Amino acid sequence: MDISRTHLIEELNSSMEGKDVIFGGWVVDLRKLGKMAFLTVRDVTGMCQVIVKGDSMSLLEGLNRQSVVRILGKIQSSKAKDFDFEVSATEIQVLAKAEYPLPIDPIGRLESDIDNRLNSRALDMRNQKTASIFKLRSKVLASIRETLIKRKFIEINTPKIIGSASEGGADLFGLDYFGQKAYLAQSPQLYKEQMTIGLERVFEISSFYRAEKSHTGRHLSEFTSVDIEAAMMDYTDVMDVLESIVVDVFKNTSENCKIEQQEIGYEIKVPSSPFERVTYTQALEELSSMDIKIEFGEDLQDSHLRSLGEKHPGFFFLTDWPMKLKPFYIHEKDDDPTLSRSFDLQYGYLELSSGGRRLHDPEQLRTRLKEQDLDPTSFEEHLKTFGWGMPPHSGWGMGLDRLMTVLIGIDNVREVVLYPRDPDRLKP
């Protein structure tokens, strides 16, 4: 079976009139009009109209929508509304037949519900709206890498199978590792900090796992996190890095992904920068003026963040959280040790990222572990690295899936994840 093609569809154009071409793709639409027929064929680069006439009508035998075809034909001018040229077919080969009925309608005229689409996710990629989301996601990843590499960050890969779950916080998935108890990593936190010893500025983009039975549009059991850690940077420095990453993502996609925005039906708007910075203490005052009383040191619940989000509908940093709300590795402020050098990046009520300056002194770390009822001996593998010349460092982790929902203005992370994992969905 010859599957070669001379052109991608986007490489075809009206100046090639009279030229013989071979291309391939899947049949989007098929319209028979007596002794002539039109079909539209799509590959990943675009869509093209194919015309079949007279004696050639037999070429259409056995042809149906969504089947993969190889078209041999000649470019000619077209009277079509949406195409300024078309291909007059001399041969149509069906390389793979699509069965009927298909579980969803990939043309997207009738939008299938999310459950059906996730159950048939591969086919959903023929829906141009869905495909555009993942083309954008690819662009976003490229943009983030570009921004970070320009700033001397080195991409790393830390283990996802880890041996210790003693860090507290979110529940972890446990698994059997040749007879030992192991866990799926919920964050690269400790490893990325260690890497600042020799690589100084590192980042990782990877899946992490949390065994929380959350049923919301913003939580998944498996999610993609963008993490950075940088030596000799304070928390405000890594906030600047984060801000430029976000702005670059919006700029790059807004300017270079016009077709995708059109398919999705959403115009990406570049946020103005610098992002507003609100301290935790200011946030309490703002909430107080809305008659929401919160004691210093209390965590902000979702409902509080929703109220704050109404006052700050776009991107803003929530900074200087109380130490007691932060994990053991967070560094306190010099002028007020009850406050931390920490921040969250919010988009309205939605938390996109959180980070801060880390402790780099091993003795301080040991003290903090004990204060938080954690056992320093179970962190010895980590703590020993702090005796080897650990530079002062800061970093953050950002939920990529959440950023994607903000970018395209939707409210469910399942739309931007190929095969989402939540407490009720393990397949496909």
Place this chain on the structure above:
RNA sequence: GCCCUUGUAGUAUAGCCCGGUCUAGAAUUCGGCCCUGUCACGGCUGAGACGCGGGUUCAAAUCCCGCCGAGGGCGCCA
């Protein structure tokens, strides 16, 4: 863990509140016939559905209960 909503052809829906008019309607998809410029092609025609189990009733898609599935919210979330 708690709460709310919801299951009708392949898809997406009307009907349900207020039981009978439902032999379950329209769209799209699919089959057949007609059609040489369609572009959501058109015309004629045909096929295809009430999640499962129980109950109430003369009568259940419609009301009640259980199960199963789905969607969403709260909480959880170094």
